[in-house]
Amino acid sequence: MSDxxxxxxxxxxxxxxxxxxxxxxxxxxxxxxxxxxxxxxAAALLPEISRATVYNTLGExxxxxxxxxxxxxxRAKRYDxxxxxxxxxxxxxxxxxxxxxxxxxxxxxxxxxGERFGFTVSEVDVVYRGLCPSCAG
Numbered sequence: 001m002s003d004x005x006x007x008x009x010x011x012x013x014x015x016x017x018x019x020x021x022x023x024x025x026x027x028x029x030x031x032x033x034x035x036x037x038x039x040x041x042a043a044a045l046l047p048e049i050s051r052a053t054v055y056n057t058l059g060e061x062x063x064x065x066x067x068x069x070x071x072x073x074x075r076a077k078r079y080d081x082x083x084x085x086x087x088x089x090x091x092x093x094x095x096x097x098x099x100x101x102x103x104x105x106x107x108x109x110x111x112x113x114g115e116r117f118g119f120t121v122s123e124v125d126v127v128y129r130g131l132c133p134s135c136a137g
Contacts, residue, residue, distance in 0.1 A: 003027065005080045007066050021046045023081075024128040030096040032070055032078040032089075072098060072127050088126045094135030101128065 001070040004023045015023070025041040026033065033041070056098060057077055061067035070078040072091045078098065087100040088107075107124040130136075 004066060007084070008061075008064075008125075011064060013064065013137065017046060018042075018049050018053050019057050021049060023061075026061075026079060027080040029082075029084075030099050032080050034076040034078055038079065051059070069104070070098065071080055088128065090128045090130070092132040092135055093129050095133050097132050 004027045005015070005020065008019075008023060010087065011076075013019070013080060021042045024045070025038050035055055035058055038058065039049070039051050042049045042054055058067065061071055062079070064079070066083055068080045068083045070080045070089065074076075074088055075096060080100075082100055085102075087102050089100070090099045090101045091097070103126070107126055108121055111124075
């Protein structure tokens with residue numbers, strides 16, 4: 001059983017065949033698929049699954065906090081099942097490949113108190129950009 005499927009089961013979320021396939025498609029390290037990519041992969045496993053069902057399922061998983069929406073640029077939103085492990089993203093400026101990274105140290109410490117404008121900061125979202133080996137080569 002995948003980590004995402006396990007978490008959804010623990011929450012008591014009803015796992016229909018369509019929901020199960022969407023969760024299986026998303027499962028894995030460094031998964032950052034668009035809704036259309038999720039639909040294409042899900043349809044390969046369950047041909048009758050509709051695009052609307054995939055979009056609705058993704059929306060429900062985001063609402064549950066089991067999947068996060070990732071917007072690293074002006075491209076389509078991507079869906080990340082790694083919702084419970086703190087991480088940042090490394091994005092290729094050429095092809096759009098996204099990898100999860102876990103920088104060391106306190107990212108919030110990089111923002112001096114004078115630059116917080118009185119905000120109580122609760123979360124930090126950093127995106128590292130560059131070229132992957134394929135695009136740089």
